[in-house]
Amino acid sequence: MAERSDSEEAPLHPESLMMSYGYEPQWSEGAISPPIFQTSTFVFPSAAAGKRCFEVAYGLSEAQPGERSHLIYSRINNPNLEIAEERLALWDGAETGAVFVSGMAAITTTFWAHLRPGDVLAASSPVYGGTQHFIATVLPEFGIKTVRFGPFDSADEIGDAIEASGGPLGMVYAETPANPTNDLIDLAMCAEIAARFSTPDRKVPLAVDNTFLGPVFQRPIDHGADLVIYSATKYLGGHGDIIAGAVQGSREALRPIRAMRTFTGSMMSPFTAWLLLRSLPTLKLRMEHQADSARKVADYLRHHPKVDSVHYLGHIDADDPRHELYKRQCLGAGGMISFEIAGGEPECYRFLDGLRLFKLAVSLGSVESLAEHPCSMTHCEAGPEENARNGITQSLIRLSIGVEHPDDLIRDLTNALDQV
Numbered sequence: 001m002a003e004r005s006d007s008e009e010a011p012l013h014p015e016s017l018m019m020s021y022g023y024e025p026q027w028s029e030g031a032i033s034p035p036i037f038q039t040s041t042f043v044f045p046s047a048a049a050g051k052r053c054f055e056v057a058y059g060l061s062e063a064q065p066g067e068r069s070h071l072i073y074s075r076i077n078n079p080n081l082e083i084a085e086e087r088l089a090l091w092d093g094a095e096t097g098a099v100f101v102s103g104m105a106a107i108t109t110t111f112w113a114h115l116r117p118g119d120v121l122a123a124s125s126p127v128y129g130g131t132q133h134f135i136a137t138v139l140p141e142f143g144i145k146t147v148r149f150g151p152f153d154s155a156d157e158i159g160d161a162i163e164a165s166g167g168p169l170g171m172v173y174a175e176t177p178a179n180p181t182n183d184l185i186d187l188a189m190c191a192e193i194a195a196r197f198s199t200p201d202r203k204v205p206l207a208v209d210n211t212f213l214g215p216v217f218q219r220p221i222d223h224g225a226d227l228v229i230y231s232a233t234k235y236l237g238g239h240g241d242i243i244a245g246a247v248q249g250s251r252e253a254l255r256p257i258r259a260m261r262t263f264t265g266s267m268m269s270p271f272t273a274w275l276l277l278r279s280l281p282t283l284k285l286r287m288e289h290q291a292d293s294a295r296k297v298a299d300y301l302r303h304h305p306k307v308d309s310v311h312y313l314g315h316i317d318a319d320d321p322r323h324e325l326y327k328r329q330c331l332g333a334g335g336m337i338s339f340e341i342a343g344g345e346p347e348c349y350r351f352l353d354g355l356r357l358f359k360l361a362v363s364l365g366s367v368e369s370l371a372e373h374p375c376s377m378t379h380c381e382a383g384p385e386e387n388a389r390n391g392i393t394q395s396l397i398r399l400s401i402g403v404e405h406p407d408d409l410i411r412d413l414t415n416a417l418d419q420v
């Protein structure tokens with residue numbers, strides 16, 4: 001595989017490597033951009049080489065340093081997937097990664113790989129709606145209980161709840177900033193809890209859903225995470241045209257996840273991996289532009305008479321108790337804003353139906369700006385009471401800022417707020 005840098009002392013920045021890393025033009029007639037390896041299977045050069053491939057792929061033997069294993073079959077490995085995995089790992093400073101057919105496939109394959117009946121999962125709250133459903137409804141059917149913790153619970157309180165739950169802790173799972181409130185979970189604290197419940201036979205991994213800020217504005221591995229999970233449908237893909245997921249982390253923590261991906265068949269398709277590769281050279285450009293525009297939009301909303309409150313990471317002031325955590329953990333405020341309109345659902349709906357440039361759609365992190373009503377859309381399953389406890393009120397709107405001109409976005413918001 002391609003060298004990351006000319007010298008160990010000065011590694012290149014990830015954005016300098018997104019066009020070339022992990023791919024050699026000579027593999028494909030000199031093509032500067034990797035073609036789509038749209039193939040189901042790969043021809044072995046010899047029977048002995050085929051045997052060796054299976055030994056390594058099935059974990060019967062470790063690959064030797066410098067040994068380049070041949071490809072076998074596109075459910076197990078494929079060049080487009082491998083190039084995407086190597087490039088994504090650069091952003092997070094991860095040893096390795098695996099890409100999936102969706103963000104939910106990345107999350108659920110991680111759970112199946114690391115949790116067993118009788119285990120306890122410690123998971124932050126709130127989390128993405130699909131993750132919430134899986135934790136609350138599916139895992140209990142397989143004998144896996146969950147201890148939930150919120151942004152304001154201490155390590156001692158969470159540790160006591162895990163001890164009281166009775167089972168061995170199998171994983172700590174955190175989503176931060178939380179969707180859609182932008183509440184922060186302290187990852188260093190989560191890593192401490194995972195370490196406290198680890199035993200010499202079983203290391204409890206900390207898994208972090210980094211979809212909202214990562215990888216440009218948050219690097220969980222620097223704060224003790226073992227696994228970093230993405231819905232690559234969002235910022236990584238970034239163009240509103242793919243459903244995709246990824247997990248990055250240490251070789252040790254990824255080994256059972258890769259094996260589970262092989263046998264559940266939850267890997268990404270070569271074409272989706274190729275589209276993801278096409279998105280990565282502009283990842284930082286897009287996210288930085290979106291974050292700059294989000295600041296302008298959030299500042300505008302803060303002073304609008306029909307807006308009661310704005311939840312935006314860039315508005316956490318120095319005298320706020322969350323400021324220290326924000327500065328320690330985040331590298332920027334990102335492109336997600338939520339805000340409360342004075343009123344409730346009818347006022348929110350008049351606003352949403354009045355938007356023209358913002359599209360009324362769920363999802364986030366795309367080039368087009370999106371708006372939605374979490375309480376009745378993405379987060380409806382929890383019901384209004386639990387939603388209210390998590391700060392997801394009837395008057396809350398979630399915005400994902402795209403790459404349009406911020407003045408045009410603000411004009412669209414002004415017109416829509418006039419309808420309220």
Ligand SMILES: *Cc1c(COP(=O)(O)O)cnc(C)c1O
Nearest residue numbers: 102103104128209211231233244
């Ligand atoms: C969208 C999303 C997911 C699920 O990803 P899919 O690609 O839709 O399967 C998980 N976590 C977060 C934070 C998300 O925004």
